[in-house]
Amino acid sequence: MDQQPYIPGMSPADPGPLSRFIPPLEEGVISVWLPLHASPFDEAQGRPGSWLLDPFGFSPRLVLEAARSGYRVLVTVNNPVTRFLLEMSANPPSESDFKAALAELETAKKGDERLGTHLRSLYLTLCQKCEKEIQAQSFLWRKGEDAPYARVYECTECGDTGERAATQQDIDRAKKIAGTDSLHRSRAFERVVSLKDDDRIYAEEAIEHYLPRPLYFLHTVINRLDGLSLTPERRRALNAMILVACDAGNTLWGYPSERLRPKQLNIPGQFREHNLWTQLERGLSLWLETASGVVCEAWPNKIPESGGICIYEGRLKELAHEVKKEIPIAAVIGAVPRPNQAFWTLSALWAGWLWGREAVEPYKIALRRRRYDWAWNATALHAAFSHLFELLPLGTPFFGLLPEPEPSFLTSALTSANAAGFDLQSLAMRTEHDPVQILWARGEHLKRETSAANIEDIREAIYSHLLERSEPASYLHVHTAGLIALTESHAVKNKEQEFDEAMRQTQALIQRALSEDARFVHYSTGENVDTGLWGLNHGILSEAKNRLPDEGDSSAPSAALSDMTDSLSDRVEIAVVTFLQKNPNRIYLEIEEDLYPRFPGLLTPSKAMIYAVLGSYAEKDGAAWKLRPEDAAAARRNELITITAMIETVGTRLGYATRRQEKNILWIEDEQIQYAFYVLASALIGRAILETPHPPPPGQTLIAIPGGRAALAAYKAQRDPALGARMKNYQLVKYRLLRNLVEVPVLTRETFEEQLASDPLEKAKAQMLMF
Ligand SMILES: [Zn+2]
Numbered sequence: 001m002d003q004q005p006y007i008p009g010m011s012p013a014d015p016g017p018l019s020r021f022i023p024p025l026e027e028g029v030i031s032v033w034l035p036l037h038a039s040p041f042d043e044a045q046g047r048p049g050s051w052l053l054d055p056f057g058f059s060p061r062l063v064l065e066a067a068r069s070g071y072r073v074l075v076t077v078n079n080p081v082t083r084f085l086l087e088m089s090a091n092p093p094s095e096s097d098f099k100a101a102l103a104e105l106e107t108a109k110k111g112d113e114r115l116g117t118h119l120r121s122l123y124l125t126l127c128q129k130c131e132k133e134i135q136a137q138s139f140l141w142r143k144g145e146d147a148p149y150a151r152v153y154e155c156t157e158c159g160d161t162g163e164r165a166a167t168q169q170d171i172d173r174a175k176k177i178a179g180t181d182s183l184h185r186s187r188a189f190e191r192v193v194s195l196k197d198d199d200r201i202y203a204e205e206a207i208e209h210y211l212p213r214p215l216y217f218l219h220t221v222i223n224r225l226d227g228l229s230l231t232p233e234r235r236r237a238l239n240a241m242i243l244v245a246c247d248a249g250n251t252l253w254g255y256p257s258e259r260l261r262p263k264q265l266n267i268p269g270q271f272r273e274h275n276l277w278t279q280l281e282r283g284l285s286l287w288l289e290t291a292s293g294v295v296c297e298a299w300p301n302k303i304p305e306s307g308g309i310c311i312y313e314g315r316l317k318e319l320a321h322e323v324k325k326e327i328p329i330a331a332v333i334g335a336v337p338r339p340n341q342a343f344w345t346l347s348a349l350w351a352g353w354l355w356g357r358e359a360v361e362p363y364k365i366a367l368r369r370r371r372y373d374w375a376w377n378a379t380a381l382h383a384a385f386s387h388l389f390e391l392l393p394l395g396t397p398f399f400g401l402l403p404e405p406e407p408s409f410l411t412s413a414l415t416s417a418n419a420a421g422f423d424l425q426s427l428a429m430r431t432e433h434d435p436v437q438i439l440w441a442r443g444e445h446l447k448r449e450t451s452a453a454n455i456e457d458i459r460e461a462i463y464s465h466l467l468e469r470s471e472p473a474s475y476l477h478v479h480t481a482g483l484i485a486l487t488e489s490h491a492v493k494n495k496e497q498e499f500d501e502a503m504r505q506t507q508a509l510i511q512r513a514l515s516e517d518a519r520f521v522h523y524s525t526g527e528n529v530d531t532g533l534w535g536l537n538h539g540i541l542s543e544a545k546n547r548l549p550d551e552g553d554s555s556a557p558s559a560a561l562s563d564m565t566d567s568l569s570d571r572v573e574i575a576v577v578t579f580l581q582k583n584p585n586r587i588y589l590e591i592e593e594d595l596y597p598r599f600p601g602l603l604t605p606s607k608a609m610i611y612a613v614l615g616s617y618a619e620k621d622g623a624a625w626k627l628r629p630e631d632a633a634a635a636r637r638n639e640l641i642t643i644t645a646m647i648e649t650v651g652t653r654l655g656y657a658t659r660r661q662e663k664n665i666l667w668i669e670d671e672q673i674q675y676a677f678y679v680l681a682s683a684l685i686g687r688a689i690l691e692t693p694h695p696p697p698p699g700q701t702l703i704a705i706p707g708g709r710a711a712l713a714a715y716k717a718q719r720d721p722a723l724g725a726r727m728k729n730y731q732l733v734k735y736r737l738l739r740n741l742v743e744v745p746v747l748t749r750e751t752f753e754e755q756l757a758s759d760p761l762e763k764a765k766a767q768m769l770m771f
Pocket residue numbers: 127128129130131132155156157158159160
């Protein structure tokens with residue numbers, strides 16, 4: 001398989017509306033990928049404006065970025081909320097429309113008072129310090145209780161701020177609203193489904209995730225909408241702000257450990273009830289930050305050749321025939337969907353609240369379907385891939401971004417695509433926190449010949465990956481290595497199998513390949529195969545390394561030797577430093593752009609690893625990185641000579657005979673090696689260990705490193721338990737310690753030992769950079 005490098009991007013500066021339900025993608029990825037794989041020039045028509053298809057429509061930003069790069073993007077969306085997000089992001093109302101719409105709502109009358117005053121009064125609370133009546137930012141609840149236990153505020157009068165216990169007044173206010181709850185609750189579900197509807201029960205259950213106060217707030221606002229005289233743009237702006245409040249108003253906001261990205265409708269043990277008036281205002285600023293300006297039309301309206309978005313509201317199946325006739329698709333892009341019962345169910349509710357029952361009707365199944373497992377996901381993806389197969393020409397590329405990857409999600413995506421005639425071209429993975437980048441191509445046969453899964457293929461794939469890494473990998477990585485091997489031999493699913501059976505078999509086979517093979521070592525605190533890290537048995541690793549180079553071919557580049565002996569993190573260290581030596585003052589993204597093609601596919605280094613190296617060697621001037629003066633190559637070479645001489649001086653003063661042997665400095669007494677030193681300018685600890693005497697001498701082996709490398713060395717030891725274990729027989733000493741020892745007027749062997757013991761590595765600092 002072609003190993004395509006990971007395309008780096010930037011995390012968006014602002015999260016945007018409903019961000020906890022939108023795939024977390026980096027920006028700038030699709031605009032790099034597109035020109036490489038799909039010409040913006042429409043060859044069939046002989047003019048600019050190639051067509052792309054996003055069959056899932058889950059990520060508004062991805063679609064916008066593609067449209068801005070000069071493509072026409074056809075998007076299928078059947079979730080009315082996602083559709084609204086996409087339209088709003090492409091073409092939001094102006095700031096003045098947002099402000100006017102909110103002002104209109106604020107000044108509407110509720111009895112004798114303004115609606116805004118009434119709604120804000122729902123959140124009044126007494127400041128504990130100055131006893132003035134102020135707005136709470138939120139109330140805190142325990143699941144199942146009928147009143148909040150605390151409130152969070154920032155007093156506008158005296159500045160007192162934080163979490164305070166709820167007062168009797170807070171409790172009474174919450175209970176008073178609850179007194180009229182059943183009326184509001186029945187109105188809330190009648191906007192979604194009719195009383196006679198069989199799905200009524202599901203709507204009621206979904207609404208259980210709203211407390212009485214937010215439900216009252218939202219429906220007081222929603223019921224006023226038709227009475228306001230708003231232009232269509234202002235109505236759209238107000239809907240957008242209300243949508244943000246709808247999400248802020250449910251109970252899926254765990255406290256204090258906020259589950260940032262809920263997938264299930266589960267009420268946390270403790271949760272936060274937001275002040276929805278402030279959330280409406282927050283909605284205003286969230287939407288303004290997304291301001292775009294991309295043409296967005298509903299199918300089959302025309303969009304310009306310069307790029308734009310065409311939304312098909314409905315299912316891919318229905319679109320397939322129309323597209324095949326009329327539009328040549330140059331490439332497919334999209335964030336591969338994963339099950340999200342919480343978002344899908346809430347979307348159906350919100351659609352009813354904002355746009356009425358008719359808007360819910362085509363999407364009502366989302367209310368009913370309560371259990372989404374990975375086999376369900378694979379079946380749904382398979383249907384989508386099969387429709388795509390029908391409408392795409394042979395060889396059409398499909399660039400899929402798989403957010404929040406986990407083993408089952410990858411199995412689901414790769415199995416369903418393979419079973420629908422798509423060939424896996426490349427897969428690049430960084431960490432479990434980053435989207436996986438997958439490239440498929442539409443193959444020749446929808447129903448291809450399959451072969452039987454072979455456990456040895458999986459073993460060999462995992463073995464080669466671990467050998468290439470020369471350090472342990474996460475279960476996700478080794479699982480993916482095995483899965484790719486099965487996919488390439490078309491052995492992920494045979495024609496008779498259902499997806500649940502096929503996926504269970506794949507999962508079990510990969511786990512058996514790992515657990516029943518003495519070459520693989522499991523580093524984990526748990527028993528399960530799919531936890532922790534997997535590495536190669538050290539004996540096998542060094543044997544393989546010894547076998548591969550040294551074939552007597554002196555023309556072999558030394559880089560190949562280094563690739564076989566250095567671990568992935570050591571090679572990343574070398575690559576980053578080499579890049580900065582040649583290219584000072586580069587921004588982080590440029591470092592990634594240079595690095596990723598050197599470490600493609602499953603080897604993609606994490607940001608934490610790159611930052612650990614940068615933190616050790618470089619300094620930042622504005623956004624640009626350059627090596628520290630002391631880490632320039634010439635400075636480090638001189639220092640190596642100085643430190644080596646110091647080690648000899650100290651050894652002589654302590655009464656040892658000193659000797660240089662290969663890359664070591666030995667302190668000898670009675671013809672026995674008492675201490676062996678290895679001087680490093682880098683943090684290539686693995687290489688140092690390999691080049692010190694074996695077996696280690698009876699005395700101590702010390703590795704001297706610059707102080708600036710200590711955190712990087714500790715990071716590597718923590719990241720790689722195999723290295724951490726080997727390092728137990730060695731002691732790292734900082735250059736500074738040796739310099740200090742030279743200065744000590746009366747140096748004894750005891751003070752030397754004491755000094756060594758007093759200089760541990762900075763472990764705390766490394767703790768923060770685990771991936
Ligand atoms: Zn106060």
